[in-house]
Amino acid sequence: MTALPSDRASFPVLQPGAHTDGAYLNSLPENVFWGRLPCQDDTPRAAVNPGEVITVDTLSHEGVLEDQGREPEEFFGRFGIDRAEVLDDARAVAASGLAHDFWDDGPHVVTGPVAVRGARPGDLLAITVLALTPRVGYGMVSARHGFGALPGEMPVPGVTDPVTTFATAVPGHRAGTGVMAVDRDNPDRGRITFPLSPFLGVMGVATPGSQRLHSVPPGRHGGNIDVNLLGVGSTFYLPVQVPDALAYFGDPHFAQGDGEVALTAFEASLRATVRLDLIPGGATRRPGGTPRPFAETDDLLIPIGMDEDLDEAMKDAVRCALDLLATDYGIERHLAMAYLSAAGDFSVSQVVDATKGVHGKIRKADLREVRR
Structure with missing residues (x-):
């Protein structure tokens, strides 16, 4: 779709780098998993005490995946994105030797794990989202490979498969506005606008043992929950399953409608600041002792x-x-x-x-x- 570079200018590119307000974890290859979720045997990339705050960079998988060329500069360049607007960690992950099987692994780039010192099975981990800052001013919506709510019907087999739609973020209300051009070859036809409501699709805790779970299906460990209410001000509660919890974050969105019918939502990278609190014994006091994940807002x-x-x-x-x-x-x-x-x-x-x-x-x- 047609890019709108003047609108994107108000969204500075947040490259990986030092964070000045306390603990920070970037999403360069040494700090991420690709298509799999951290497990008990994985080494923490950062550690905090209960109640402490950490800022975590998250990276969208769009533009990095193999079916998009695994070359983000070239991929985003097709939509008018200058190379200076491409994130360094996107380049690094795409060029890295990170294990990733396109057909067997999930698409998500997952940052972590973060140890919460003293967390034990039976506790509840409370992840409160304090801030979500766009790292770029653009993102993608993808519908491909026969997935989504209408597999075999949309996208049209052999005609629009794969389909990747460019969208850009512009100032609007407090969170901004998303824009899609109706016709990439005829900008005068207008554009669709919709409100942005950033959130992380993936937040979770590690599972026991040495097996890394696939990043796509969610479960009682959290993972790819994709609940669009988990934005700034929300708290997500998860039953701790391994010592130190080993929390992780990923699948950043600028916006998502309930259902996420096309396969992806408005996928775009975010810098997340979260507080990790511990409720000792909080899981064991719930029905069954291993509660379903739940959340709250104000x-x-x-x-x-x-x-x-x-x-x-x-x-x-x-x-x-x-x-x-x-x-x-x-x-x-x-x-x-x-x-x-x-x-x-x-x-x-x-x-x-x-x-x-x-x-x-x-x-x-x-x-x-x-x-x-």
Whole structure:
């Protein structure tokens, strides 16, 4: 699609480098995994104490992948992106010897792991997102390889496969605006605009043993959750599975609609600042002892459900919602079920990650008269 360089100028390129406000981890090859998630046997790339803040660079996989040439300067150049706007870590990862099998591994570049000193299985790790800063002013939406919500139908086989759509970020409201040109060959036809709402699609904790999980399907370890409410101000809760938790971050988005129907959303690199808190024994006090991941914002409780079957993912999300209302608010489950039917909202997070996701939205204001 047609690039808009004058609009992108207000988004300075954040190359990897020293961060002046405390702990920082870049996304150069020595600090990332490609297509796989860190496991218990992996060496931490950084370490913090519970309650401390760390800034982590995350790198979009778009422009780095093999089917796009594994040459980000050349790939983004096709869309009018100057080489000075290409991230050094994108160049480095593409040119590196990092293990990555395009057909067997996931696409995601995952930064970490970060050790949280003293974390133990049975604890809950709370990841609070304090800031998300665009590292570039452009990104991609991709639909290819027969995936997405309409495999075999969209993209049109043999005609528009693969499809990669360029989008640019411009100033607008507080978070900015996304822009897509309607016709790359005829800019006068206009453009589509939509609000940006940055978030990380991948946040998680390491799993036991020496096997690195595939980066695409999410699970109780977190991973590729793709819940678009997990932006600045949100807190994501995960049951710790290995000593020191070994948290990781990736799959940065500038925006994503519920469902993520094309296969990817507006994929673009972000610099994330997060606080890593520990709730000792927080997992064991939840139903089953290994709770489903869940989240919250200032206004919402966000139960999360996952399963390969979308119907089962919905059931999983409702069970998570019941657990939250029963455990944190002492509401009997049959009353909680009635409340959810009257006032709770559930949305499809994504249908493109093999394991499908559903998340709920429970207004905290509805519970203000309930003693916690």
